[in-house]
Amino acid sequence: MTNYYAVLDRNLVAVDCVIFGYDIWDKELKLLLIKRNFEPESGKWSLPGGFVRKDEGVLEAACRVLYQLTGFKDVYMEQSFAWGDVKRDSGGRVITISHFALIKAHELDPVMIDASAAHWRSISRIPKLIFDHKEIIERAHKELIDRIKVKPVGFELLPEKFTLVQLQDLYEAIYQRKIDKRNFRKKIIYMNLLEKLDEKEKETSKKGAYYYRFIPSRYEDFRRQGFYFNLDVQ
């Protein structure tokens, strides 16, 4: 049917996954990295990735990479950017489409990570990576920062119940800076998206702190009334 298409250049297309994870106890935003097991750059640190097959959608390929590595299917995943420089991959001309995913680190099976030779590394201590993977991570991290200010996606990284301190810890770990406690609490309480539970977290302090949980249906009502999520604090 399409002679015109038949004579055109074809390119290798890949997906790379920036998999962010968080654990409320060590309060660090982490990334799941792997040691690459094929040439070029075999044995070096890399983002998890794969090549898009001709019968496979781009998002589908990113989900496949994530599933093979973590066993997770239903996680927050967002396309980040298509990296198209001719010389970005020393093995050939590869256009890669980066994605970022948010997972609760404590839900990931350590045996599964081990089997994949994957490792959690703190966003503040990323090892030297192949190709442009550092730039890919920096962009995804900036996008995550922009996103959590205006959408309640941060909750994807928390367990179902969390204290307000734990929520603030998460935001500080993502922003990589301290934020004003009073302002933060005022903003999150004001939006009325959280339900306060009758239960306290008592490991951190003697007095304890109430657990909260995020109620997605309250967020939908909030949006329907024309309000915007806003946790942009100094």
Place this chain on the structure above:
Amino acid sequence: MTNYYAVLDRNLVAVDCVIFGYDIWDKELKLLLIKRNFEPESGKWSLPGGFVRKDEGVLEAACRVLYQLTGFKDVYMEQSFAWGDVKRDSGGRVITISHFALIKAHELDPVMIDASAAHWRSISRIPKLIFDHKEIIERAHKELIDRIKVKPVGFELLPEKFTLVQLQDLYEAIYQRKIDKRNFRKKIIYMNLLEKLDEKEKETSKKGAYYYRFIPSRYEDFRRQGFYFNLDVQ
């Protein structure tokens, strides 16, 4: 060198350009569309696009498409999204990376447009388009709306000098709704990014309205002092 890469599926990769244009006199956000001149879907309305060559970067390909159509080289261009569904193009498996560009419609040579069989169409009256091009436009339009609220990119669409009414007309044309005049003026004046000129626009009213111009260096100072551009008004 790379036997592993050699056996992998290769895909056609394209770029599509959502070229937004604006003219202060007719106050409409427009799109530059073309009639496709190859099969499949020859003769139908389409976004301007092209296939990425193996020795060409993705951004480079988008700039080539824009240049061939408009003769413009230095315009605001931003990557929008990589569209990767297997069946999105009826001619074959094509992954397309959409971009949006902002151009001052009055600077575009009508002879050049005619030669390319391109046409300006108002964003409010887009004809039926091939494949997923409508969706591509909708996404780029949403991204443009998000962008002009928080970055001074709207000025890319205006002539060097403009009145505050003309600036508001632009925002209303992009948002596709009326906005509050007092709030809008207050916000833009408060940021102190515009220089008021000693000259009036007198075609629209007898009394006339002062011209302003956007000073990029003031915006840089503003950002350096930790402020954010904000023209998000109801």
